[in-house]
Amino acid sequence: MNEEIIQNLNERLDVAIERGRDMLADEQLRERVDEVKDKAEEVIRKHPLKSVLIGAAVGFLLGKIISGE
Numbered sequence: 001m002n003e004e005i006i007q008n009l010n011e012r013l014d015v016a017i018e019r020g021r022d023m024l025a026d027e028q029l030r031e032r033v034d035e036v037k038d039k040a041e042e043v044i045r046k047h048p049l050k051s052v053l054i055g056a057a058v059g060f061l062l063g064k065i066i067s068g069e
Helices: 001-023 027-046 048-067
Strands: none
Touching: 001 048, 027 048
16 A cells, blocks of 8 residues: 555656646746746845845745754
């Protein structure tokens, strides 16, 4: 029974990995990611202090959530 569960999970993982590869191969997706990256870099360059403060706040909150405090 445990082997069946593991085999099922492995099959699902293989399908998910294949879908991920297909998405990465999609040229339109790459273009969108590049556009978002460029816009993010532009905003960070225009507002470096705000960006650092927001990043620190998000990191602090994620740390609190992950640690369970």
